[in-house]
Amino acid sequence: MEQFxxxxxxxxxxxxVDISFTNSSLWMVVVAGSIALLMTMAASSRALxxxxxxxxxxISYTFVADMIRSSAGTAGMQFFPFIFTLFMFVxxxxxxxxxxxxxxxxxxxxQFTVTSxxxxxxxxxxxxxxxxxxVGIWKHGIRFLTLFVPKVxxxxxxxxxxxxxxxxLSRPLSLSVRLFANMLAGxxxxxxxxxxxxxxxxxxxxxSVLSIAPMLAIxxxxxxxxxxxxxxxxxxxxxTCIYLNDALHLHDH
Amino acid sequence: MSDNIPDPxxxxxxxxxxxxxxxxxxxxxxxxxxxxxxxxxxxxxxxVAAVVVGGGIGWGLDRLFGTSPFLLxxxxxxxVAAGFRNVVRAAGRLNxxxxxxxxxxx
Numbered sequence: 376m377e378q379f380x381x382x383x384x385x386x387x388x389x390x391x392v393d394i395s396f397t398n399s400s401l402w403m404v405v406v407a408g409s410i411a412l413l414m415t416m417a418a419s420s421r422a423l424x425x426x427x428x429x430x431x432x433x434i435s436y437t438f439v440a441d442m443i444r445s446s447a448g449t450a451g452m453q454f455f456p457f458i459f460t461l462f463m464f465v466x467x468x469x470x471x472x473x474x475x476x477x478x479x480x481x482x483x484x485x486q487f488t489v490t491s492x493x494x495x496x497x498x499x500x501x502x503x504x505x506x507x508x509x510v511g512i513w514k515h516g517i518r519f520l521t522l523f524v525p526k527v528x529x530x531x532x533x534x535x536x537x538x539x540x541x542x543x544l545s546r547p548l549s550l551s552v553r554l555f556a557n558m559l560a561g562x563x564x565x566x567x568x569x570x571x572x573x574x575x576x577x578x579x580x581x582x583s584v585l586s587i588a589p590m591l592a593i594x595x596x597x598x599x600x601x602x603x604x605x606x607x608x609x610x611x612x613x614x615t616c617i618y619l620n621d622a623l624h625l626h627d628h
Numbered sequence: 629m630s631d632n633i634p635d636p637x638x639x640x641x642x643x644x645x646x647x648x649x650x651x652x653x654x655x656x657x658x659x660x661x662x663x664x665x666x667x668x669x670x671x672x673x674x675x676v677a678a679v680v681v682g683g684g685i686g687w688g689l690d691r692l693f694g695t696s697p698f699l700l701x702x703x704x705x706x707x708v709a710a711g712f713r714n715v716v717r718a719a720g721r722l723n724x725x726x727x728x729x730x731x732x733x734x
Contacts, residue, residue, distance in 0.1 A: 549677035
């Protein structure tokens with residue numbers, strides 16, 4: 376489908392590797408730029424009684440800070456910059472994908488959801504995964520490996536240790552697939568309902584009148600998609616916190 | 629910074645207003661309630677991911693050692709078990725989202 380297609384804007388090849396600047400890259404730049412702009416604008420006024428933009432920034436700060444404190448404790452706060460960046464990037468990517476930019480007829484420039492591609496979400500999830508491992512080793516050294524040894528009678532260990540390891544290895548997969556599949560499914564659903572509208576409207580007669588039904592469904596689904604966009608960013612960030620908490624506090628929680 | 633030194637009088641006024649507003653409506657400071665669909669999706673991905681990873685490891689080891697299909701079968705079942713473990717853990721977190729109160733059951 377067109378909204379998931381990637382096409383190069385500036386074709387680029389280095390050593391036979393295709394590293395073209397694509398529409399996906401462009402949207403990542405737009406997302407990162409908007410976040411940076413929003414945050415600098417918010418920080419520049421520093422009013423005691425915040426204005427709209429500053430409120431927005433402060434609310435997102437408090438939201439993420441509360442989330443980290445409640446799920447990874449105060450020790451998790453040293454990872455605030457990382458988790459905040461992650462949360463904002465995913466949230467803005469999700470929401471920007473819902474903006475009706477194509478309807479504004481900006482030529483070939485149409486909306487694109489960066490997070491609807493598994494390679495992007497997998498890269499994010501793997502970053503989290505390796506960071507959790509590094510933090511664990513940095514904090515606990517070799518004792519980090521006791522994460523895979525649950526407190527059970529030793530007879531059970533030969534079965535439970537592989538299970539724990541598989542469970543640990545499955546984290547980046549479930550983390551990335553969840554975000555990617557939610558975004559993909561939402562946009563596909565919108566596209567399918569959209570094709571119903573067109574199909575019914577051009578069918579003529581009583582069908583044209585019926586085309587209002589999928590149109591109403593689209594409105595509902597769009598509202599739902601905004602909820603999903605926020606919820607998935609939240610889930611991604613809070614799971615990162617929970618994984619970091621595991622690495623920070625091993626078993627003592 | 630320097631151009632908006634807060635006037636203490638105004639601040640006290642604001643404080644008064646804030647307290648009044650808080651008294652009127654108790655702040656809804658609850659966590660965002662995860663939707664049912666979200667929960668279902670979370671748990672299913674936890675399960676599927678572990679099965680896929682377990683099966684994948686088994687398949688890879690089989691190719692490495694030429695023991696096909698025994699390791700695949702063993703690792704697949706371990707993956708299923710790991711998936712259940714993931715689901716139980718995630719569900720436990722959903723039931724008790726407050727970590728300090730999280731009991732030994734985790």
